[in-house]
Structure formats: C-alpha cells, structure tokens
Amino acid sequence: MTAVDWDRLKTYIDKSGMWNLIINFPQDLAKAYDLAVKCVENFAFREPENVVIAGMGGSAIGGDLTREYFFDKAQIPIHVTRWFKPPFFAGKKTFAIVSSYSGNTEETISMMKGFLEKGCEMVIISSNGFLEKVAERKNIPFIKIPSGRPPRTALAYLYVPMLVLLDKAGVKGFSKSELNESIRVLEPMKEELCENGMTAQTAKNLAKEITGRVPLIYGYTPYYSVAFRFKTQINENAKYHAFAAEIPEMFHNEIMGWEGLQSASYFPIILRGKEENRELKVRIDYFKKVLDRSGISYREMFSKGEGRLANQLSLLYIADTVSYFLALLHHLDPMPVSTISGLKKRIEEDYSPLSNFEKELLK
Known part of the structure; x- marks a missing residue:
C-alpha cells in the first residue's frame, strides 16, 4: 500500500479537532454513566408496557443500539422511530425517550408533541435548545448532556443514559459491570x-481499501446497529456513499447482487461478534466463498470483549476511526456537514418549524 503521511493530513485537514472527539470515547462513556445516574436519582416512572425511542441522525443511533442491546433481555417491546408522529399504539403506558442532541430537531419535537397528546410518560435527552425549554415548561424529566460538539460525536451521552433510564423504569438487563x-x-x-x-494500522488500512469502492457493511443482531452507524459515519465524516444490510436477511436477496457485473465496484465489510452462533457462521462462511469465487476482496471486523456492550462498542470505536481516516484520505475535513446545514436553513426559510412549535408548546 502507498505510504501516507497521516500526521501531516491530520494537521492540515482536521482543523476542528474531530480526532480528539473520536478517540476520547472511553472517557465519554464513564462520564455519561455518572451524569445519567445522577439525573435519574429523583425520577419515578410508572411500569411501562412498551418503550418508544424518538430521534433522528446521530441522536437516534443510541436508540438503535439500545433496542439491539435489549432485544432478548427486555420483557416489553422497544421501538425506535425516526418520524414526525408517534406510532398508533403509543399511549399512557408507553415510556417515551425523546433524544435530540441540539434540542431543535423538527421531527423529534413533532414526535414529542405527539407523545404529550397521547399522555405518554416521557424523558428528554438533549444538550439544550427548544426541548429544554419545553421540558421546563411542561415539567418533563430532562437529562442535560454536554453541548458544543456534533451529535454523532456525542454517542456515549446519547446511548448510556438510555440504558440507565430503562433500568430505572424497570426494564432489566443492563449492568454497570458490562460498562466497566x-x-x-x-x-x-x-x-x-x-x-x-x-488498532490504528487496522483502521488506516481499511480506509485505504475502501477508497475507490462503495462499502457495503453487513452485521447481525446485536451489531447491525453498529453496521448502520458505520455507514452514517462514512457518509458524514468522509462525505462518501456507504450502505448497510442486515444478516441473515441479506442472504435472501442482496447476496445475489454479487453475481452482477458491477460487483467489483463494491467493498463488503462483515462485522462479527461474540454472539455468533452456528447458523450465522454457516451462512457467513458460504458468503465468503461466493466472494472468493467472484474475485471480490472483502474484510471482516471482529469485536473485542466478553459482554454484549463491549462487543458493540469495540466494533463501533474502530468503525468511527475508519471513517475519520477515510476523510483524511479524501482531503476532507470530517467535521462540517454543510449540505445538511443547508437543508435546515432552507426549511427554516420556508416554514420556520420552531416558531410554530413555540406557539403550540410554550404558550
């Protein structure tokens, strides 16, 4: 592989300090836990029949991870929704978690308004913004997380508090020992x-291999949410297309795409963790043989640790760093997301959703 002066790239391209925000993830996890435990001390909740987590973008990924973490532990269903309105079933026995890093996300505020109308028990996780004002006005439990960073770099604060909240609400399965x-x-x-x-060499080499091809990232429960996070980190940090698909579903459809003429344009990445059973192993081994026969190079990423949380987060940590190094290879500052910012500005110019929400919720 061609030698790359990574230190030089980091100095001249990463003007906003994204690197430090990524690598300090372990410390953020510890801080997020302490913050959440302190916040929920005085919270009291009814016993819920279901959980609905509302969020968009980086603020929703914590919900995805939470749902997968509890998928075979929680005694009640956990739903993650990225939309303007709550699901029909949401009601007084729903425990709703509203997650918006900025506190100003239109879809999430609209969802929160729907939760209020349905009488759901609710908690808001945010750094500030409009949601903090609503929480104060409506007396909604509020977990205030540190501000001043892109939402996608605040994942520790958007994930760990959900685990703590659900434990407080009686949804058992999370233990502090797993976080430790x-x-x-x-x-x-x-x-x-x-x-x-x-770890650095692994991430850098994978970033090099991705360059020039479109990554297709495959993962299975409880790591599919990490595959989706990997995709979105490549999108936002490297300004580059990537896609994620779920195992075993992809073996019923997407696997056929590797027989196509354009398959060499894509780069498969398979996420593998501790909870891989025989059924999954047989399928993945077959998939690898299909790729080998077609002459398609691929990579596998393996988790670390024993517990489910460590497996999730170790895969996620390396995925985040790969997206960072890919941005450097493309000579793109990983921090700005100007097209997303442009859309938000266009929406505000067109119909100013926050002004409308102020009239409806702060009157």
Whole structure:
C-alpha cells in the first residue's frame, strides 16, 4: 500500500479537532454513566408496557443500539422511530425517550408533541435548545448532556443514559459491570490509536481499501446497529456513499447482487461478534466463498470483549476511526456537514418549524 503521511493530513485537514472527539470515547462513556445516574436519582416512572425511542441522525443511533442491546433481555417491546408522529399504539403506558442532541430537531419535537397528546410518560435527552425549554415548561424529566460538539460525536451521552433510564423504569438487563468491561476493552484500543499501534494500522488500512469502492457493511443482531452507524459515519465524516444490510436477511436477496457485473465496484465489510452462533457462521462462511469465487476482496471486523456492550462498542470505536481516516484520505475535513446545514436553513426559510412549535408548546 502507498505510504501516507497521516500526521501531516491530520494537521492540515482536521482543523476542528474531530480526532480528539473520536478517540476520547472511553472517557465519554464513564462520564455519561455518572451524569445519567445522577439525573435519574429523583425520577419515578410508572411500569411501562412498551418503550418508544424518538430521534433522528446521530441522536437516534443510541436508540438503535439500545433496542439491539435489549432485544432478548427486555420483557416489553422497544421501538425506535425516526418520524414526525408517534406510532398508533403509543399511549399512557408507553415510556417515551425523546433524544435530540441540539434540542431543535423538527421531527423529534413533532414526535414529542405527539407523545404529550397521547399522555405518554416521557424523558428528554438533549444538550439544550427548544426541548429544554419545553421540558421546563411542561415539567418533563430532562437529562442535560454536554453541548458544543456534533451529535454523532456525542454517542456515549446519547446511548448510556438510555440504558440507565430503562433500568430505572424497570426494564432489566443492563449492568454497570458490562460498562466497566467496555471501558477496559476500549482503553488499550485508544492507546494503540494514539501511538499508531495495531488498532490504528487496522483502521488506516481499511480506509485505504475502501477508497475507490462503495462499502457495503453487513452485521447481525446485536451489531447491525453498529453496521448502520458505520455507514452514517462514512457518509458524514468522509462525505462518501456507504450502505448497510442486515444478516441473515441479506442472504435472501442482496447476496445475489454479487453475481452482477458491477460487483467489483463494491467493498463488503462483515462485522462479527461474540454472539455468533452456528447458523450465522454457516451462512457467513458460504458468503465468503461466493466472494472468493467472484474475485471480490472483502474484510471482516471482529469485536473485542466478553459482554454484549463491549462487543458493540469495540466494533463501533474502530468503525468511527475508519471513517475519520477515510476523510483524511479524501482531503476532507470530517467535521462540517454543510449540505445538511443547508437543508435546515432552507426549511427554516420556508416554514420556520420552531416558531410554530413555540406557539403550540410554550404558550
């Protein structure tokens, strides 16, 4: 592979300091837990029949991870919704978590308004903005997280509080020991990233391999949410197309695409974790043989640790760094998302949703 002066690229391209926001993820996890535990001390909730988590973009990924973390643990269903209105079934026995880093996300505020109308029990997770004002006016429990960073870099604060909240609401399955293990697993990875060790080399080499091809990222429960996060991090940080698909569903349709004439334009990445059973292994091994026969190069990413949380977060940590190095290779500052910002400005010019929400919710 061609030698790359990564330090030079980092100095001249990463003007906003995205690197530090990414590598400090282990410390953010610990801080997020302490913050959440302190916030929920005085919260009291009814026993829920279902959970609905509302969010968009980086603020919704925590919900995806939470749903997968609890998929075979929670005694009640957990739904994640990215839309303007709550699902029909939401009602007085719904525990609603409203997640918006900025506090000004139109879709999420609209969802929160619907939760109020349906009488749902609700908690808001945000750094400030309009949602903080509504929480104060309507006396809604509020978890205030640190501000001043892009939502996608605040994942620790948008995920860990959900685990703590659900435990407080009686949805059992999360333990502090799993978080402690996750931090122990991530700390050596951070050292290797800072010192150009094995984790850094793995991430840099994968970024090089992706360049020039479209990554198709495959994952299975409880790691599909990480695959989707990987896709969105490549989109936002590297300004580059990427797609995610779920195992085993993709073996019933998408696998046929690898027989096509354009398959060489794509780069498959398979996320693999501790909870891989025989059924999954047989399918993945077959898929790898299909790729080998077609002459398609691919990569596998393996998780670290014993617990589900450590497996999720170790895959996520390396995925975030790959997206960062891919941005550097493309000579693009990973921080700005000007097209997204442009859309928000266009919406505000057209119908000013926050002004309308103020009239409806703060009167």
